[in-house]
Amino acid sequence: MLLRAALFWGALAGSAQADLAVITSQAAGRLTFLQTADGSLLREVDLPGQPAAIAVSAAHVAVIAVGSRTLHLLDPAGREVARHVFSGAPFALAFDGQSGDLLVTDAIGAGAVHRLSVPDLKPLGQMSAAANPTGIDSDAVGWFVVAARDADLALIYPPGCRSCSPRSVSVGHHPFGVTLHEGRAYVSNVLSDDLSVIDLQSGTEIARIPTGARPYATTFSGGRGFVSNQYDASLTVFDAAGLKVIGEIETADYPEGLSTDSEGRVVVAAWFSDLVQIFDPNTLQMISESPVAEGPRAFGRFITLNPAP
Template identity: 35%
Template structure:
């Protein structure tokens, strides 16, 4: 009897230990999952020739890597495992493994690559060639240009619709936007906007496109389906880019050192935030609660609350941050295969 009782006690102890281990493992997995769910900012610093990985929860720089050639534009795959950086001076784009945080390849594109975006499926990568006045399609697996399509003069920013069907370029010296079928490169429409449009983006619901007009200190609000200007909204001096989140449009005003906020439905100005020093790139977090602004002169990345419009935090980054493009993504899951879902599909 005593031996039996001892065996039962040992079994109960083992079961309790196993349960404790299982619970600890489960909690560890939850913790890791929560940690992986945070956003990362991929900040190109043109003067420093670098790309910084910024933990946007803690607003700290995790790592900075060398990316020569005056890096400017940035695009990140939907799964967060690949980043693509335009290098105007070296006439190429860099491919970055964001899990390993290292450059794994380059693609020579010629001309002057500036704006850059990636299809929701992970391929192709779209590049605005400033000097050849064209939209380039790059296959990130083949590491080659697989298509070239004519834009207006000096294309700068690029935006891709969430469904992956349409690509838009801001053709600065033609004062227009060009709309392309993402799969074929066919021109859908050319829309005249304000003077010298630079940054371009889609609204949250995909029905509008915003063009930041550097030369006319305005943002053109364009119907994404009808291809006409709905309204023109006055903003600060020399607007660089614009993004929409939580029913507000945020615009970086380079020369004004401000961020203008307006209502996308009627263009009413809601605020003009004196928060920045030559602000350039602007992006929203994955849940839309925060807005991030790269400050060229201050060498900082600033975090704004989209609801209260208050500055929450800032972090120092290397010299000359531009972060031109959608530079924020949810962090890739720890242990995920680098490149999974990035560069493996065709444009739909």
């Protein structure tokens, strides 16, 4: 694993406001570390095996390289801490908000979710899923939700689950990305062009929000939700309280990964344009645009707030 940039972690450690975005470039086999305040480059790290999905915490960066079926755990400076190779088909991951464990979806057999300890990546349990589990997210309480793409289901797991079976909720067609926010799960339905809103406690779908073509990921800022629309080169903007669409933002071609920093800035990875764009959530105007290595995906929560040195 090769560190490419001349700027090192010490340049960032003194500023609590210097949120860090880590962008996976699947085609290039590289991670790009950017400062979200202005999109400036901090460093690049080679990571072979088609890195796509990502999850970050204050202390770690976790990446799934889908080509090599490998989970890589790094520190915020890009140095590898541990790795774990799967026998199945791992895809997406999230840090459990309660325990700090890593949760990884896997298309092996009928579908599964793996739980691994951090930082040693020791397997702690495996939970059943459904056909082709893709996106996953967890909240601070420890709930986690998985999108089962080929079953048109969202799977809800209670806090602390290591071997339990999930509650299944029917959603739109081809669910993919999942974001948990204030007691709800937001599931992007790629082929029905809408967003399912699920109440975690009751396990019911309470709304469907129309989006642009091929919605992928969701994030929140300042009482608004933002959904990346791959085929429309746009973000759908909706009111998080009323769950009604209130606007749209034009983006570069094929926006995918989407996350928010501690100042509320909305950060987008545009896969076909090899760009990362940062938007003001109030004016809906672009703040900065940064070129990155070929094929940025950044699928997951890719921004660490107040990262550890």
